[in-house]
Amino acid sequence: MxxxxxxxxxxxxxxxxxxxxxxxxxxxxxxxxxxxxxxxxxxxxxxxxxxxxxxxxxxxxxxxxxxxxxxxxxxxxxxxxxxxxxxxxxxxxxxxxxxxxxxxxxxxxxxxxTLTSVPTHATPAAPADVTAALRALGWSADDLDDRYPPHWAFGGSRHLVLAVRTRARLAALDYDFDALADLLRAHDAVTAQLVHQREEDVFDARDPFPVGGVVEDPATGSAAAAFGGYLRAIGRVERPRSVTIHQGVDLGRPSLLEICVAPDDPRVTVTGSAVPITG
Structure with a gap:
């Protein structure tokens, strides 16, 4: 048109x-x-x-x-x-x-x-990459949830997955825009998928997107797909699993993403609503 x-x-x-x-x-x-x-x-x-x-x-x-x-x-x-x-x-x-x-x-x-992603995959992040990410985010290694090791994950585009132990640490996000952008660009990645596990199948997420000139995404479907692939890669998908991701809350734009991942299929489905913006 x-x-x-x-x-x-x-x-x-x-x-x-x-x-x-x-x-x-x-x-x-x-x-x-x-x-x-x-x-x-x-x-x-x-x-x-x-x-x-x-x-x-x-x-x-x-x-x-x-x-x-x-x-x-x-x-x-x-x-x-x-x-x-x-x-x-x-x-x-x-x-x-x-x-x-x-x-x-x-x-x-x-x-x-409901989109069905391209095949997902994930690989452990090198210690030097984790150190650089923590420095850019102003976090320490003690902030990380050791149940979820840092990985580079792919769900159509690449993302750095880091899990934190507390919701408060996620809520207080304030990062070095240029430093994180440089790290992500060096690995052909687009966002950092920063998550906190609220319940067994419920996570909170924030996604800085400095590579695109955006401080933060209120909802990131490709990162959600990548996160599903990450869960599969670290052995957290023993049977078909549905996960809810809450994102955008800290930006005042609450978003709800539903993903489904199976142990025998590298693809991930991501479901969400969409409505027109008027005015």
Whole structure:
């Protein structure tokens, strides 16, 4: 869709049922012909952590090419913009998003979407990386929950997973933007997935995103997928497991992400709601 000024950009918030919650995303439903430079320019103008650019495949009505741009860089996959775009398309059923990270199936209703990630994986973070992350975050090794070792985890894009022992430490997040950005960039990662286990299958999360020029994401679907793969990698998925992630609370934009992971499937499903932002 275009107008005299260029493509129409829809604004949705994902992983919430209230426009005041969740993570806002821009959505361009027909980005046919847009250059990389123009997509990056539009994403910067929108100012959200990501904008999804959708290109329909006329011969395959349920298939779409989708790319994701933050205000500073393109990322290979973005979960919240995927949920937003799927709902914005208004096509209940199963859609197929061809992303730079790979094929992502999205089961969609008028208000929700469940994405099935590309295969996830996770590897232990080197001690030097953990030390650098702790320095950037202003944390100490004693803040970490030793039940959950630090890992680099992939769920369409790469994330550094660190678990803390207390919710108070997570709530007090205040980090060195440039130092964390440098560490993440050096490992081709996009966010730090900082988590605290509230209950057995309930976690709180915060996701700094300095690589994209964003201090923090209120909801991060790719990190949620990566976290599911991380749980599987560290042996915490002995049977199919459903996990609830609360994110964005400390930003005043509460978000709810539901993930499902199985011991015999490297893919992870991530479910959330999306609603338009009006006004």
């Amino acid at each position: 275009t107008d005299a000024q260029g493509p129409t950009v829809l604004r949705y918030t994902a992983f919430a049922t209230d426009p005041a919650g969740g993570n806002p995303a821009g959505v361009v439903l027909d980005a046919t012909g847009l250059t990389d430079a123009r997509m990056l320019e539009i994403a910067a103008e929108v100012g959200y952590s990501e904008t999804a650019f959708v290109v329909p495949r006329p011969a395959e009505p349920d298939d779409f090419d989708v790319r994701y741009f933050s205000p500073l860089v393109e990322v290979p996959f973005c979960g919240h913009a995927t949920v937003a775009a799927a709902v914005a398309l208004g096509r209940p059923g199963t859609l197929r998003f061809h992303t730079p990270a790979g094929l992502v199936d999205v089961a969609t209703t008028p208000t929700t979407a």
